[in-house]
Amino acid sequence: MNRADLQTMAQREQEKQGKYRCRLLCCASTPCLSSGGAAVQQALEDAIKEQDANAEVAVVSTGCMGPCSRGPVVTVQIQGENDVYYENVTPEAARQIVADHALNGQPVQEKLLPSDLPFFAKQTKVVLSNSGLIDPERLEDYVARGGYLALAYALREMSPEDVCTEISKSGLRGRGGAGYPSGLKWDLVRKAPDDKKYVVANGDEGDPGAYMDRTLMESDPHRVLEGMAIAGYAVGADQGFIYVRGEYPVAAKRLERAIRAAERRGLLGSRVLDSSFSFRIDIRIGAGAFVCGEETALMASIMGRRGQPVPRPPYPAQSGLWGHPTLINNVETFGNIVPIIEHGADWYAAIGTEKSKGTKIFALAGKVENTGLIEVPMGITLREIVFDIGGGIPDGREFKAAQTGGPSGGCIPAQFLDTKVDYESLKALGSIMGSGGLIVMDDQSCMPDVAKFFMEFCMDESCGKCVPCRVGTVQMYRILQRITDGSATRQDLQNLEELCTMVRETSLCGLGQSAPNPVMSTLRYFREEYEDHINRRTCEAGVCEMTEVPVLELVEELPRRIRAAAIRNQ
């Protein structure tokens, strides 16, 4: 297939879609499916068949549309009209939508999701621009929306150096969390002298509370593949790996299909789009280890070994997979490549703040009205995300903190709600951008308990290679456990702070270095809660049970307990 064939294919598909007066888009991603999306789609199809409207109404199962807490979501696309969204659709409502809206143009009012909802209005869809509009299992759908044209353009009009310059100019930074400038990384790999190079997409989204990568891989797999192919061309690699978390079987299946479809059409594999560039992509399924999100550990895992990190340098850009230069980027970073090539670096650089360009996908969850997947321009304030897009805290409760960056991030308290969200300002607050989980907590969350939750996570996930992380996380967890059960002393708090610094400064990889972050940020903003737990043995949020006492007070406590037990037994 060459560029002309690609355009013919797009045209043919557009014509085919244009034949339908109305298209019903039914979300088929995991959250909607688990709230009954499959039955809704079946009902839509049945209703269309009953009404004998197969020729004018089509049902398409798409990827995620965003408002996951309101699922199943259905979008009605009528030619020449704005898209209309329906929430919490039931099979009965689906039949009504077909009868009233699709055939007679009368929207069904009860389930209507207002189109001026801030949830949609405040978002800027760049990476997710296809998500929720195309069938992720069909290559034609993606091509009809201009898919693979960016790759064709890059192969024909740009040299590999041009591509790297373009990415540098766009100001794109790694979306995995650390925010390393992508263009710089690409250029390093491009310049590395080796005839075998690799491109790796990191889809091992281990942060609890984050599902951006999964949604991107499930909703628009071809965009990731196209981004990887452009990267392969830019750095001179002919083999790519996409590392998918073992917990995401649907994403792996869709990627697998997408790769096969693209290879069949000559969009991947040997001689891509009739050029001299060849690029194969293989999938590697992870097996459940958080540390594999770290790039050196991820490479070890791709090579079939235990996912234990190795010290850097050498960086993967010099010596990565099997000793060859390797470009590792997050799946979301690769999702940004197509729009940059398509619209140009200047267009992309116009979005966002001075140092953080473009958009960021967040998985908004926790105690907010509208949970779901959102894509916002960098520089938006937390308040806009939580209160406008998220719709505020349910049950009239009070906002307490927003947790970003998962176990490597921190909690941001209410006084910083007006901070702009970008790499630098989040770091200044003691948190990180991370991969994009954003968990909102209300006054029912106890901060030492939150810190304990993350520390338990890091303790379990520590790979055990370096001592500070392996032993330090266990000790910190024990101290936090004492704080939350009431048996901690002031000395414990001091030890905890010392341990935080020690683990941060001396651990081998990012997991250990950032493991103390949740503790440090909660200590910084919610110190009085820790002190209440220790001095007054109370937990204001009512989460911790505080049944223990400090060791030194056991002498007085024990007789009391014996008496209490005796009374209970009588």
Added chain:
Amino acid sequence: MQPPRPRTQREVVPAEHPSGDPRFALIDRTLKRFRFQQDALIEVLHTAQEAFGFLEEDLLLYVARQLKLPPSWVYGVATFYHFFSLKPQGEHNCIVCMGTACYVRRAAEIVAALQDAYGIEAGHTTPDGKFSLNTARCLGSCGLAPVLIVDGEVLGRETPESTLAAVNAAVAGMSPARVAVTSNGAEEEVDLP
């Protein structure tokens, strides 16, 4: 680096598994697809776990032999990753998500309720092999927190009570004899181990 081990018949004839278990053919197919590359160890273990449900020692030795890797290496990889299980799983299982969003929405109470009801810790199976309780890092459906998977079906916005009802129904519902006896109120009538 490889300790000498007594040779068994299986090791002499690696092409076809002498036990005649057709599931070994699945592993062999994956092995061939990756041309017996040692780097494919994780893929092979994935296939093995899918075919057998869990990785018993024999299976690990078989994989080690086929890939010409030291058994300690294979064992190390199999135990490093959470996904691989070296113990048999129960007939029915429930995976409770312990991600941050689910934690904020009190998933721990659900786990506690299930632990109490079935008398097992998370990550274990009841002695009769009927039910396994597992926890997951994050199932990536945070919008529906707390989330859990009962026998492959994703359930969202659960409470301890609704979970217990769903799990009891799954454990009971799958065995037709039990359902026939307790057709009205299968949930309550299940005798818990």
